[in-house]
Amino acid sequence: MPVLDLTSSSVALTRAICDIPSVSDDETTLADAIEDAVRAYDHLEVVRDGDTIVARTALGRDRRVVIAGHIDTVPINRNLPVRDMEQDGEGFLWGRGTVDMKAGVAVQLKLAAELSDPSVDVTWMWYDHEEVDSALNGLGRLSRNRPDLFAGDFAILGEPSDGQVEGGCNGTLRAIVRTDGVRAHSARSWIGENAIHKAAPILARLAEYRAREIEVEGLLYREGLNAVSISGGVAGNVIPDACEVEVNYRFAPSRDAAAAERVVRDVFTGFDVEIVDVAEGARPGLDAPLAQDFVAAVGATPRPKYGWTDVARFSAMGIPAVNYGPGDPHLAHHDEERVPVAQIDAVEAGLRAWLSGS
Amino acid sequence: MPVLDLTSSSVALTRAICDIPSVSDDETTLADAIEDAVRAYDHLEVVRDGDTIVARTALGRDRRVVIAGHIDTVPINRNLPVRDMEQDGEGFLWGRGTVDMKAGVAVQLKLAAELSDPSVDVTWMWYDHEEVDSALNGLGRLSRNRPDLFAGDFAILGEPSDGQVEGGCNGTLRAIVRTDGVRAHSARSWIGENAIHKAAPILARLAEYRAREIEVEGLLYREGLNAVSISGGVAGNVIPDACEVEVNYRFAPSRDAAAAERVVRDVFTGFDVEIVDVAEGARPGLDAPLAQDFVAAVGATPRPKYGWTDVARFSAMGIPAVNYGPGDPHLAHHDEERVPVAQIDAVEAGLRAWLSGS
Numbered sequence: 001m002p003v004l005d006l007t008s009s010s011v012a013l014t015r016a017i018c019d020i021p022s023v024s025d026d027e028t029t030l031a032d033a034i035e036d037a038v039r040a041y042d043h044l045e046v047v048r049d050g051d052t053i054v055a056r057t058a059l060g061r062d063r064r065v066v067i068a069g070h071i072d073t074v075p076i077n078r079n080l081p082v083r084d085m086e087q088d089g090e091g092f093l094w095g096r097g098t099v100d101m102k103a104g105v106a107v108q109l110k111l112a113a114e115l116s117d118p119s120v121d122v123t124w125m126w127y128d129h130e131e132v133d134s135a136l137n138g139l140g141r142l143s144r145n146r147p148d149l150f151a152g153d154f155a156i157l158g159e160p161s162d163g164q165v166e167g168g169c170n171g172t173l174r175a176i177v178r179t180d181g182v183r184a185h186s187a188r189s190w191i192g193e194n195a196i197h198k199a200a201p202i203l204a205r206l207a208e209y210r211a212r213e214i215e216v217e218g219l220l221y222r223e224g225l226n227a228v229s230i231s232g233g234v235a236g237n238v239i240p241d242a243c244e245v246e247v248n249y250r251f252a253p254s255r256d257a258a259a260a261e262r263v264v265r266d267v268f269t270g271f272d273v274e275i276v277d278v279a280e281g282a283r284p285g286l287d288a289p290l291a292q293d294f295v296a297a298v299g300a301t302p303r304p305k306y307g308w309t310d311v312a313r314f315s316a317m318g319i320p321a322v323n324y325g326p327g328d329p330h331l332a333h334h335d336e337e338r339v340p341v342a343q344i345d346a347v348e349a350g351l352r353a354w355l356s357g358s
Numbered sequence: 359m360p361v362l363d364l365t366s367s368s369v370a371l372t373r374a375i376c377d378i379p380s381v382s383d384d385e386t387t388l389a390d391a392i393e394d395a396v397r398a399y400d401h402l403e404v405v406r407d408g409d410t411i412v413a414r415t416a417l418g419r420d421r422r423v424v425i426a427g428h429i430d431t432v433p434i435n436r437n438l439p440v441r442d443m444e445q446d447g448e449g450f451l452w453g454r455g456t457v458d459m460k461a462g463v464a465v466q467l468k469l470a471a472e473l474s475d476p477s478v479d480v481t482w483m484w485y486d487h488e489e490v491d492s493a494l495n496g497l498g499r500l501s502r503n504r505p506d507l508f509a510g511d512f513a514i515l516g517e518p519s520d521g522q523v524e525g526g527c528n529g530t531l532r533a534i535v536r537t538d539g540v541r542a543h544s545a546r547s548w549i550g551e552n553a554i555h556k557a558a559p560i561l562a563r564l565a566e567y568r569a570r571e572i573e574v575e576g577l578l579y580r581e582g583l584n585a586v587s588i589s590g591g592v593a594g595n596v597i598p599d600a601c602e603v604e605v606n607y608r609f610a611p612s613r614d615a616a617a618a619e620r621v622v623r624d625v626f627t628g629f630d631v632e633i634v635d636v637a638e639g640a641r642p643g644l645d646a647p648l649a650q651d652f653v654a655a656v657g658a659t660p661r662p663k664y665g666w667t668d669v670a671r672f673s674a675m676g677i678p679a680v681n682y683g684p685g686d687p688h689l690a691h692h693d694e695e696r697v698p699v700a701q702i703d704a705v706e707a708g709l710r711a712w713l714s715g716s
Contacts, residue, residue, distance in 0.1 A: 170545060174594055186606045187528060187665035188688065189569075189582035196585035196603070197565040203558035211547075224547035227554035228598060229591025236532060236586050236606060245554070248544045248594060307545030333543060333596070 002029070004037040006113035010348045011093065011341050013106035017071075018082045018097040024072040024136075027051040027128040031071065034109065034126055043116040044124075049145050051128035052138040055112055056149075057121050063290065064121040064151060066319065067351075068139065068310065069105040069158035070130030073097040077335045085338055092338040100131075100332035103339045104158025104325030107348045111355065119357025123152060130310065134279060139310050143317065154290035155314040156351075159305075160327030163343040163350075165295050166305035167219055167284030167322050169312055173249040173260045174228075177202050178272040183234060183241040192239030196232045199243045203227065205267055206247070214252035217284045219304035221252035225267065246276075250306065253281030279308055282315030284322075291320050298324065298350030307332075324350070360387070362395040364471035368706045369451065369699050371464035373440045375429075376455040382430040382494075385409040385486040389429065392467065392484055401474040402482075407503050409486035410496040413470055414507070415479050421648060422479040422509060424677065425709075426497065426668070427463040427516035428488030431455040435693045443696055450696040458489075458690035461697045462516025462683030465706045469713065477715025478648075481510060488668065492637065497668050501675065512648035513672040514709075517663075518685030521701040521708075523653050524663035525577055525642030525680050527670055531607040531618045532586075532634040535560050535626050541592060541599040550597030554590045557601045561585065563625055564605070572610035575642045577662040579610035583625065604634075608664065611639030640670040643678030656682065656708030682708070 002020050004013065022030040031051035039046050044055040051071070073096050082095035093103070105126055112124045127138030134140065143150055159166075179199045184192025211223040225247065232243030247268075251260040257278045265273050285291055286302050295302055305311070305323050314321035326343035360378050362371065380388040389409035397404050402413040409429070431454050440453035451461070463484055470482045485496030492498065501508055517524075537557045542550025569581040583605065590601030605626075609618040615636045623631050643649055644660050653660055663669070663681050672679035684701035 172545070172595075185665065185688075185691070186582060186584055186586060187530070187608055189584050189608070190580065191688070194564070194584055196588050197561060199588075200558065200561035200565045203555060203561055206552070207555040207558045222548065224544060226544050226547045226552055226597055227590075228544055228594050228596060230554050230557075230588050230601065231591070232585075233587025233589070233604065236604065237530075238586060239584055240586060243588065246591065246594065250545050250547070307543060330543075330546060330549060 001036065002033050004033050006037050006109055010107045010110045010344050013110055014093055014098060014103045014344060015082045017102045017106055018095050019080065021076060021080060022072050023075050024129050024132040027072050031128065034071065037109070038112060041113050044112060047146065047149065049142050050138060052142050053126045054123065054149055056123040057118060059121050061121040063153045064123060066123045066125060066150065066152040066155040066314065067108055068125035068127065068155065069101055069108055071105055071126050072128055072131050073100065074131050074333050079335055079337060091341040093341060094338040096337060098339040099160045099327030099337045101159055101325055101327070103327055103344045104160065107326070107344060107351060108158055110348065111351055115355050118355040120355065122355065123149060134277070139313055143313065150317055152319050154288060154294065155311065155319045155321035157309055157311050157321060157323050158325035159309045159323040160325045160329045160332055161305065161323045162328050163300065163326055163346050165298065165300040165302045165322050165324050167286045167302050168216065168253045168282040169305040169307060169309050170221055170223065170250045170252060171255065171260055171279055171281035172308040173251065173264060173278040174276040175247045175264050176274045176276055177245045177247055177268050179243045181239065181241045184239040186237045186239055189239050195240050195243040199245060202245050202268065202271060209267060214254055216252055216254045217286065219284050219302065221304045222306060223252055224250040251281065253283045256280055279312060281308065282312040282321065285315060285320035288320035291322060294354055297354035300350065359394065360391050362391050364395050364467055368465045368468050368702050371468055372451055372456060372461045372702060375460045375464055376440045376453050377438065379434060379438060380430050381433050382487050382490040385430050389486065392429070395467070396470060399471050402470060405504065405507065407500050408496060410500050411484045412481065412507055414481040415476060417479050419479040421511045422481060424481045424483060424508065424510040424513040424672065425466055426483035426485065426513065427459055427466055428486070428496070429463055429484050430486055430489050431458065432489050432691050437693055437695065449699040451699060452696040454695060456697040457518045457685030457695045459517055459683055459685070461685055461702045462518065465702060465709060466516055468706065469709055473713050476713040478713065480713065481507060497671055501671065508675055508677070510677050512646060512652065513669070513677045513679035515667055515669050515679060515681050516683035517667045517681040518683045518687045518690055519663065519681045520686050521658065521684055521704050523656065523658040523660045523680050523682050525644045525660050526574065526611045526640040527663040527665060527667050528579055528581065528608045528610060529613065529618055529637055529639035530666045531609065531622060531636040533605045533622050534632045534634055535603045535605055536630040537601045539597065539599045542597040544595045544597055547597050553598050553601040557590070557603060560603050560626065560629060567625060572612055574610055574612045575644060577642050577660060579662045580664060581610055582608040609639065611641045614638055637666055638670060639666065640673030640679060643673065643680065646678035649678050649680060652712055655712035658708065
């Protein structure tokens with residue numbers, strides 16, 4: 001089993017945990033290494049649930065903060081092991097997971113080990129299965145198996161936010177828009193009814209749709225409505241009787257699930273629309289005192305988070321939550337994923353300053 | 359090995375050869391039975407090539423006719439063994455192969471055995487692999503291995519034509535029409551470029567396209583341009599960077615492959631179009647004296663054949679060819695495939711009358 005040295009630098013730790021591949025559903029090796037490393041620290045009480053590791057202090061502080069990060073990545077695409085890279089005079093770690101989100105996890109691991117006497121009690125959570133079907137999400141599973149571990153006044157998720165504080169997140173809805181038709185041999189196509197041709201207005205409406213920008217608690221959220229897949233067809237000589245367009249709607253946290261569904265059904269009026277799943281967003285939550293305190297301490301500028309992240313899970317449990325991590329979120333999942341070394345250090349310094357208490 | 363009695367009725371023979379399953383690539387048992395049966399007749403010279411059996415007379419007639427039928431079927435779908443069926447007072451044989459095209463083959467087998475002294479020399483061909491990739495087609499293979507066997511003045515293919523004479527056939531062309539875009543996380547869709555949305559005009563042009571009807575040698579051919587499949591999409595949270603629409607163009611036999619390609623490229627101007635394969639159609643060939651003689655003798659009404667059939671192979675070799683067989687072509691490949699018993703008898707009578715010479 002690989003051994004993690006939590007006294008090494010956050011940058012070295014980022015490299016070490018990126019070089020232990022942990023594509024979703026294959027996190028056990030890394031989870032084992034993390035569990036083993038944190039169990040060495042007496043100030044941490046360690047709980048394991050599947051491949052999720054929880055380590056927490058129990059210092060009797062009057063406030064408790066949850067700080068979490070997922071340990072899985074999207075599939076590797078010839079972008080491991082990690083490489084050093086320089087661009088415009090800036091140093092980067094390049095490779096799968098550097099941005100999403102092992103640099104954030106590395107900072108958390110280092111501070112979990114180092115800060116034996118933080119100013120607030122801290123519940124650290126490193127969890128599995130974030131990059132796949134939400135039903136598999138380790139944080140969700142933990143909240144069902146061990147809701148007691150979620151006691152807290154504020155939560156910080158280490159998702160990449162360019163070293164800034166990103167508040168809340170957009171919601172996300174997936175729907176299938178369907179057409180049907182009548183099969184026939186393509187040599188006598190007029191006997192059938194082509195379901196793919198009937199999908200033309202679905203794509204036209206998507207192409208024409210202009211997504212809105214919506215201000216929520218001072219942050220401007222940008223929405224999006226997109227086809228993420230399309231399929232139809234029986235055989236090369238058959239008029240297809242079915243076509244499906246899978247649509248993803250990203251909606252501002254001011255809309256709830258019902259409002260989001262209305263938007264989608266309205267756009268596709270006249271078509272069969274099945275809502276496959278929906279996850280509401282999270283309002284920024286920056287009005288919470290601990291959040292304001294945190295933003296001031298790390299010296300960051302709050303911005304909206306566009307992508308859905310697990311802050312919404314904390315938000316749904318009534319815990320204000322923000323994203324704060326190194327790395328440009330635009331480079332998440334990118335084959336050229338890379339994190340500025342200076343941002344890893346800055347986030348480490350920001351979190352340390354706040355947790356050490358001023 | 360099953361034994362075929364070529365002195366039994368065409369209807370009984372249809373049942374017998376349907377009940378010897380011969381899905382493409384599994385024709386050997388039936389081919390063996392056919393070879394064995396025809397070798398018993400001294401007036402026939404028998405040649406075998408793979409699972410294709412050729413039996414021909416050599417009477418020194420001044421005209422030679424090729425009469426052919428494929429012995430394979432599409433997969434069985436709980437529609438064997440053959441059953442008797444009655445509908446609106448009409449008797450049918452129901453089951454896989456009854457229409458496409460073992461009733462036609464049965465008539466040919468019976469007449470090959472019976473007509474030892476036809477008015478024209480006849481080359482009978484029963485071949486394998488018609489229902490699959492055209493590169494495997496037994497008739498095509500035979501034309502490469504034994505082109506000498508294709509000497510002839512006229513050809514009749516026993517494909518189902520409702521007991522009428524169907525002249526020529528439409529050509530068929532398959533093309534892929536592609537769009538591309540730029541991947542991005544669907545939470546920040548404005549960074550990407552959605553290839554599925556860009557396919558909207560492809561589907562709109564298909565939906566709006568009005569296929570032409572084109573008269574060729576007195577027969578009206580109806581064309582068709584259809585999407586037969588569409589695909590695109592990377593993952594539920596990714597803006598897709600590619601979309602492919604597979605298009606099938608069925609074109610009148612007055613167009614050659616180059617003309618058909620021009621039509622398709624013209625419809626999809628501005629898009630990336632890849633021609634995947636193309637098979638030219640066959641002109642009706644009904645102006646050939648033997649063809650006119652044949653149509654008159656069997657008392658049928660010439661009609662256009664819409665689907666591509668192997669008459670095009672004969673046509674390409676300079677041999678006028680028509681389709682003439684029992685069964686409704688709309689029921690080919692259908693799970694409720696069934697042939698009217700009376701049509702089997704009528705086609706047998708028609709062919710016998712013509713071959714016996716008036």
